[in-house]
Amino acid sequence: MLLYDDGLFLMRNRLGLDVRRPLPNGFISHAHFDHMAKHQLVFCTPETAALYKLRMGKRPFRLLPFQESVDYSGVKLTTYPAGHMLGSAMLLVEQGGVRVLYTGDFQLRASLTCRQATIPRDVDILVMESTFGKPLYSFPDADESRSQLVNVVRGILLRGNCPIVEAYVAGKAQEITRILSDAGIGVVQHPEVFAISRLYEELGSNIGHFQEYEGHPVPGAAIIVPPSEQRGASIGDIYRQERVAVTGWAVRPDEARKRRVQHVVPLSDHADYNELLKIVELANPKIVLCTHGPREFCDVLVSRGYDARYLHRDTAYCPLEQ
Numbered sequence: 069m070l071l072y073d074d075g076l077f078l079m080r081n082r083l084g085l086d087v088r089r090p091l092p093n094g095f096i097s098h099a100h101f102d103h104m105a106k107h108q109l110v111f112c113t114p115e116t117a118a119l120y121k122l123r124m125g126k127r128p129f130r131l132l133p134f135q136e137s138v139d140y141s142g143v144k145l146t147t148y149p150a151g152h153m154l155g156s157a158m159l160l161v162e163q164g165g166v167r168v169l170y171t172g173d174f175q176l177r178a179s180l181t182c183r184q185a186t187i188p189r190d191v192d193i194l195v196m197e198s199t200f201g202k203p204l205y206s207f208p209d210a211d212e213s214r215s216q217l218v219n220v221v222r223g224i225l226l227r228g229n230c231p232i233v234e235a236y237v238a239g240k241a242q243e244i245t246r247i248l249s250d251a252g253i254g255v256v257q258h259p260e261v262f263a264i265s266r267l268y269e270e271l272g273s274n275i276g277h278f279q280e281y282e283g284h285p286v287p288g289a290a291i292i293v294p295p296s297e298q299r300g301a302s303i304g305d306i307y308r309q310e311r312v313a314v315t316g317w318a319v320r321p322d323e324a325r326k327r328r329v330q331h332v333v334p335l336s337d338h339a340d341y342n343e344l345l346k347i348v349e350l351a352n353p354k355i356v357l358c359t360h361g362p363r364e365f366c367d368v369l370v371s372r373g374y375d376a377r378y379l380h381r382d383t384a385y386c387p388l389e390q
């Protein structure tokens with residue numbers, strides 16, 4: 069049912085799942101660059117299609133609205149909200165009585181700017197991302213991280229400095245905008261962030277108040293910029309700035325120094341270690357295939373009695389398949 073060929077495919081119809089090279093048919097779980105490619109036909113949710121068009125250009129789409137099953141060459145496909153960013157989807161694949169759930173990137177906590185994840189129960193095979201698959205990556209409660217962000221930004225403003233918040237441009241930046249806006253703090257966005265925020269609004273997501281950066285700081289406002297390693301992130305030199313990185317990796321020791329920022333806030337759009345364990349419990353699979361994370365996470369699942377393997381060429385073939 070599954071096939072690994074430098075990326076994961078459904079064997080029956082050769083539909084690629086987040087495969088990063090152009091294919092005749094590719095499912096895209098969400099509009100982050102590490103999941104998108106210029107497929108001849110893109111399978112995705114309507115929100116992801118809109119974000120894809122903005123970031124990658126126009127393509128023919130086969131739209132898969134949440135929880136509306138479609139048949140594609142004898143395989144039933146149903147998307148479920150993944151809670152990771154607007155439009156982000158898990159894909160439930162049903163064929164010959166076997167149910168496979170592919171998570172893409174996900175989180176179980178409720179986001180302020182997209183739908184919370186819904187997990188189909190009792191699947192046979194769970195293919196899951198496990199980015200934060202170590203106990204170290206246990207995030208604080210979402211409300212606690214949000215107040216920490218607000219407090220850090222307020223502190224910077226009180227010192228008379230300019231808060232520059234580094235965040236991934238699609239998803240994280242909009243979540244931060246909503247948090248700061250709800251706290252009454254002004255938000256100015258780098259143009260790359262602004263373009264995506266406008267589209268979020270068009271798609272019905274309430275991300276609060278924000279404006280585009282016009283070459284100078286605005287008193288009392290934070291500036292949201294892409295992480296410094298991203299191309300085009302520069303907004304020029306701003307006098308008396310303090311930088312804040314907002315990322316799940318912030319729970320690692322010494323992260324602020326490594327990122328050359330003054331502050332880090334542990335707020336992620338990925339599942340933390342406990343949520344990774346939780347989704348396995350909820351989906352209750354016979355087999356778990358892990359991707360994107362540390363291999364130790366598979367060992368943890370094995371020690372808990374699951375048939376868990378790290379996804380690669382030899383493990384994608386499962387005994388359940390026909």
Ligand SMILES: [Zn+2]
Pocket residue numbers: 098100152173
């Ligand atoms: Zn992502």
Ligand SMILES: [Zn+2]
Pocket residue numbers: 100102103173
């Ligand atoms: Zn990803």
